[in-house]
Amino acid sequence: MAETLHIVGGGMAGAEAAWQAAQAGVYVVIHEMRPQTGTFAHRTGHLAEMVCSNSFRSDDDEQNAVGLLHWEMRQAGGLIMEMADANRLPAGGALAVDRDGFAQAVTARLVSHPRISVEVSEITDLPEDGRWIFATGPLTSGALAEAIRTATGTDALAFFDAIAPIVYADSVDMTKAWFQSRYDKGETEEERTAYLNCPMDRAQYEAFIDALLAAEKTAFHEGETAGYFDGCLPIEVMAERGRETLRHGPMKPVGLTDPHAPEVKPHAIVQLRRDNALGTLYNIVGFQTKMKYGAQADVFRMIPGLEEARFARLGGIHRNTFLNAPTLLDAQLRLKSRPHIRFAGQITGVEGYVESAAMGLLAGRLAAAEIAGCALPEVPAVTAIGALLTHITGGAEAKTFQPMNVNFGLFPPVEGLKGGRRGRRDRYKAYTDRAKAAWTAWLSAARLDAA
Numbered sequence: 001m002a003e004t005l006h007i008v009g010g011g012m013a014g015a016e017a018a019w020q021a022a023q024a025g026v027y028v029v030i031h032e033m034r035p036q037t038g039t040f041a042h043r044t045g046h047l048a049e050m051v052c053s054n055s056f057r058s059d060d061d062e063q064n065a066v067g068l069l070h071w072e073m074r075q076a077g078g079l080i081m082e083m084a085d086a087n088r089l090p091a092g093g094a095l096a097v098d099r100d101g102f103a104q105a106v107t108a109r110l111v112s113h114p115r116i117s118v119e120v121s122e123i124t125d126l127p128e129d130g131r132w133i134f135a136t137g138p139l140t141s142g143a144l145a146e147a148i149r150t151a152t153g154t155d156a157l158a159f160f161d162a163i164a165p166i167v168y169a170d171s172v173d174m175t176k177a178w179f180q181s182r183y184d185k186g187e188t189e190e191e192r193t194a195y196l197n198c199p200m201d202r203a204q205y206e207a208f209i210d211a212l213l214a215a216e217k218t219a220f221h222e223g224e225t226a227g228y229f230d231g232c233l234p235i236e237v238m239a240e241r242g243r244e245t246l247r248h249g250p251m252k253p254v255g256l257t258d259p260h261a262p263e264v265k266p267h268a269i270v271q272l273r274r275d276n277a278l279g280t281l282y283n284i285v286g287f288q289t290k291m292k293y294g295a296q297a298d299v300f301r302m303i304p305g306l307e308e309a310r311f312a313r314l315g316g317i318h319r320n321t322f323l324n325a326p327t328l329l330d331a332q333l334r335l336k337s338r339p340h341i342r343f344a345g346q347i348t349g350v351e352g353y354v355e356s357a358a359m360g361l362l363a364g365r366l367a368a369a370e371i372a373g374c375a376l377p378e379v380p381a382v383t384a385i386g387a388l389l390t391h392i393t394g395g396a397e398a399k400t401f402q403p404m405n406v407n408f409g410l411f412p413p414v415e416g417l418k419g420g421r422r423g424r425r426d427r428y429k430a431y432t433d434r435a436k437a438a439w440t441a442w443l444s445a446a447r448l449d450a451a
């Protein structure tokens, strides 16, 4: 194959994309700016450097969505998984790795591949022609971020995650919560009932504020906060400004009537907004936070109706460059306005090492197929990789789009199974069985001539 694939960024996604494309016979150039130009989080010049924790999270491919993602990537001959397995450290059910050994091994494999070359250079523009994958990650360099912003529009590229926690809808106690939009606004019944509401009386509100103020928080990294705070204050910072601030902000108890106790006016109300087209996930509106993960679960379960809540993801705020993928990318991760450019990794709005590498795996295969002149079949939405892809390129609400970890809430439900906590083991096993069959079939249908 004569056409060269250019990949910008040799992190989790870029490394995997390069490997997949090269294994399919394509010549690849990786443009990586490190070590010449650094970021505040990377420390080395290695490809696929882990910037923080050394864990790829759960390796359970029957009961855990990220474990399933591991499985799917291993089946696809993924380099990131192979090198993670080769550098595994004891960590119970989690896949933890020796970070230096891992990054060195990925780098060595890539630079010694006969069809891959690595150029140390910072790319600062979106090219007009050629075949490209941009996988520059959450810490995309400033000049390139500006170029992307100019090409896509100011609202289409974010520089911070202000993530509100996301709850599985089936774990909300509906004997306490109810569906209603404020002032019943909306043209359709669906719009008038778009929110889930959880009421608090005075004592519950005061206890909640105390817990927020006392909870352990994480600190920002050096250089991370520049220009951020306007408009997305963490809830605990709002609470610090005054005990009533939240009651006049995201928790205001107006325009809503509790059908379980219509005579009682709640002192405060927490609202959850639908987060995906399937209606399986809800985010807690305005609850972006810097509380530590352990503290978050405890504090949020104080909210009436969320005592048994399961979280698809917890809240956070950190530096993160990402596209509004639902509006900008097509189902093949191509920029709709410039289809010769694909995006992959965290910049597409997934979150996490594994999810980023998975989007790299897909982008590499899709680009290789395009260069080979063949079209791959659609990635099944019932697989972990397909569920993520479907979410970022269409399933998620574009207006409130925030980066997403893989989780079972992104999967189309398996019909006929028991809901709630009791049926969970069977449900998750059904999801993973279905995904494995679909992914195996896709891989064999999407086979390219590996050289």
Ligand SMILES: Cc1cc2nc3c(=O)[nH]c(=O)nc-3n(C[C@H](O)[C@H](O)[C@H](O)COP(=O)(O)OP(=O)(O)OC[C@H]3O[C@@H](n4cnc5c(N)ncnc54)[C@H](O)[C@@H]3O)c2cc1C
Pocket (backbone or CB within 6 Å): 008, 009, 010, 011, 012, 013, 014, 031, 032, 033, 034, 039, 041, 042, 048, 049, 050, 051, 052, 053, 054, 055, 121, 122, 123, 124, 135, 136, 137, 138, 139, 140, 141, 144, 221, 319, 320, 344, 345, 346, 347, 351, 352, 353, 354, 356, 357
């Ligand atoms: C501070 C921080 C901590 C994180 N901690 C975790 C964690 O513990 N666990 C987890 O699962 N996820 C974590 N993440 C989220 C995310 O999973 C990782 O950032 C992951 O590495 C993303 O993969 P990626 O390939 O998209 O980006 P990266 O792995 O960051 O790779 C992008 C690459 O592009 C290069 N680059 C950037 N701009 C240019 C340019 N203009 N030209 C050329 N090269 C460029 C960068 O040097 C980098 O090598 C963290 C993110 C951040 C910012």
